[in-house]
Amino acid sequence: MNSLDQGRISDAADKPSSLVTIGIPVFNGEKHLAQALDSALAQDCPNLEILISDNASTDGTQDICKEYRRRDSRIRYHRNKENLGASGNFQEVLKRANGEYFTWLACDDILTRGDYVSKLAGYLDTNPDVVLCGCTTKAFVGEDLRATCTHVLEAVAPERDWKEARKEFFRWPQTACHFVIYGLYRRRPLLKVPVDGRTHWGRPVVLDMEFPILSRLSNFGRIVSLPDMERAYRSHAYSSCNRDVEELSTASQFWLALRMKSTLLRTAATLNVPADEKWELIKLTLHNFLHHPLGRLPEFRADLENQRVENGILRDACEERLNLIHQQDAAMRLMTKRIEELENQLAQTRAADENAR
Incomplete structure (x- = not known):
């Protein structure tokens, strides 16, 4: 780290005066939401708002939010009338924030240090050219807070030349530097960046949603x-990202990767940077297209063929079951008709008996 950055970190105010918003998008998060809120409330930053955007939860999330709001005036609670999707809710909590600085906190993550907000906000206060300040990120699983892996984001360390560091957000596949998305932002530049998700054949996809956000944000200042x-994030099998990895076929991931590489190329071409730097970024994003996928096309074709075979088996099974359903429907109609005939015969017999008496 150079002497300038060292001085800026050490001289940073412990208690910044700028309002900071911790935005918590949540959907059915009753299991871990209280833990996330407790870690936010434990921050030593005096000028803090905690904004919850409830994505029309159907579990006990609303009750938890209202209870915490009653207990602490720093908490604001908004409930969407309908589910906006994961990326839509991330956008919603950002739009409703008031802070000069902003960070997202997933409803199942925690801020492991009480000075997280104040330290990062202090760094932004003293480094006006920085639009996003992140930190080392640790992953944990379930309720065990011991880190399973640690991401030290050396590629975007403060002392690294920004022209070189910026390239990290245009590479494919991206290095661990995408974890910087969990950092503290200047909210106004972030509002200029689309935080919309992607779809694939009508299915919402959150996989790799960090890439377009960070590459576009790099147009407004340094990311360190x-x-x-x-800070820490919870890794679990049922997260939206892990579901995408499990459910999307190899071929689908291939096409999504091509679309992302195209997005990075377009972003590089539209950055407001000197021509020589723009050309370096364009060359990098063009090189992305030569990485991995072309050699794997036979694998993708095989994957598609396997899907066709599986679809054929499923189609045959469905037709067989439909035939069984039709046969059962016909048998039920015959049984119904026979029951009606027997009921009529019984009624006639009873009437004859009554007349005989």
């Missing part, structure tokens, strides 16, 4: 990560 600070 402080190695001596940290």
Whole structure:
């Protein structure tokens, strides 16, 4: 780290005066939401708002939010009338924030240090050219807070030349530097960046949604990560990202990757940077298209053929079951008709008996 950045970190105000918003998008998060809220409320930053955007939850999330709002005036609670999708809710909480600085906190993540907000906000206060300040990120699983893996984002360390560091947000596949998305932002530049998700054949996809956000945000200033600070995120099998990895076929991931590489190329071409730097970024994004996929086309064709075979088997099974359903419907109609005939015969017999008496 150079002497300038060292001085800026050490001289950063411990208690910044700028309002900071911690935005918590949540859907059916009753299991871990209280833990996330407790970690936000434990921050030592005096000028803090905690904004919850409830994505029309159907579990006990609303009750938890209202209870925490009653207990602490720093909490604001908004409930969407309908589910906006994951990316839509991330957008919603950002739009409703008031802070000069902003960070997202997933409803199942935690801020492991009480000075997380104040330290990062202090760095932004003293480094006006920085639009996003992240830190070392640790992953944990379930209720065990011991880190399973640690991401020290050296590629975007403060002392690294920004022209070189910016390239990290245009590479494919991206390095661990995409974890900087969990950092603290200047909210106004972030509002200029689309935070919309992607779809694939009508299916919402959150996989790799960090890429277009960070590459576009790099147009407005530096993105750095402080190695001596940290926060944690919970890794679990049922997260939206892991579901995408499990459910999307190899071929689908191939086409999504091509679309993302195209997005990075377009972003590089439209950045407001000197021509020589823009050309370097364009060359990098063009090179992305030569990485991996072309050699894997036979694998993708085989994957598609396997899907066709599986679809054929499923189609045959469906037709067989439909035939069984039709046969059962016909048998039920015959049984119904026979029951009606027997009921009529019984009624006639009873009437004859009554007349005989």
